[in-house]
Amino acid sequence: MAAMTILVADDDKEIRDGIEIYLKNEGYRVLKAADGREALDLLGKEEVHLLILDIMMPNMDGITATFKIREAQNVPIIMLSAKVEESDKIHGLSVGADDYVSKPFQPMELMARVKSQLRRYVQLGTYDGGTTLEIDGLVLDEEAKTVTLEGAPVKLTPTEFKITELLMKHPGRVFSINEIYERVWNEEAYNAENIVAVHIRKIREKIEADPKNPRYIKVVWGVGYKIEK
Template sequence: MTRILIAEDDIEIAQLERDYLEMQGYQVDVVADGALVEEQIRTENYNLLLLDVMLPNKTGYDICRDLRNQVDFPILMVTSKQETMDVVRGLGLGADDYISKPFDPMELVARVKAHLTRYQRLQPTKEEKELRVGDLVIYLESWKVEKAGQPIKLPNREFELLAHLAQHPNRVFSKDQLFETIWGYDYVGDSATVTVHINRLRDKLGADLIETVWGAGYRLNA
């Protein structure tokens, strides 16, 4: 059964999220203290984390920063903060999505389903379609990335962005084009999100892989 962890100190909101997700057949646990989230994840197997930003003892930002390179499942941040910089900060730390309170419970369920579907992993096979750029290998079906034979963990959006650029090597895309393709215009945020994810990819895969073409956008050099 798919398991979801909710990190939320507002009892009413946590119960609302839990009720709607359990109606969809998910097994849901709730943690109200930020300091307990990582311990809960280490001791149990979860498929997705709904993470409130303003938690007691440890913020959602700090939790996301510490978890992102340790776990390979979607992290959806839920918060009343709606300013663009708060969104960019959460995404920059590795969150896969950002949901602002108040929210429509069915929208939350839809986003959870979408991210779980994206994160379905298949074991690579010989027949699996691969993209190779130098010592970088991108497995399109299993959503895995290796550099020089070593696995690289990439959150959902980072993988999609990398795969899109690698499928169109040496082609320049504007930030707006990339934002529309990967996130869609109905996504909370703006094209500044693209820059955040490009920088994270450079940190993990090398600064020379994705080039900034000033005044035009970005391209992956193959």
């Protein structure tokens, strides 16, 4: 397998360089960033297979960065933090990070976690490029963020777009309301029923000729919503 690329983002240069040494030693290619903004920029230009993000960084902290990254990518993220508080761990994990290591850490522990995450990641293959999805006359362009129905443009709000995108990416699969909420909003679902229901209705108003008998977004009673294959 070609060398995996790992992006290390930490404002402390010593830590960046230290981690780099260990990673290179394991045969990985390493990119470095001093803050979240830099990390995002690099991520746009290079193919990265795993990120190690410090939580506290100038410009953009690790949690915000994770949030942004998760909007587009599914790459494994390991968070670093000096804080030992549990609340941070939970926050990091629920925001979309895949693992969490608190400073100071044993380099070998970090290496073990990198391997663990990478093993997972590789097994699936890679992520999906932003193409267009089409289902029975409904076309969604992930790059242009547009939707057309039988050729006619449909104007969806960002949230509506994300929900539609999620459902169209997995046609036929049923998503529970909580799952929709967690994957679109990127946070714990709490009392999400109403919120999701309202958005579903708005989407239906826009893409369904007869919202009472929806052609695309169907409800599976007691389970969730889906778009037919």
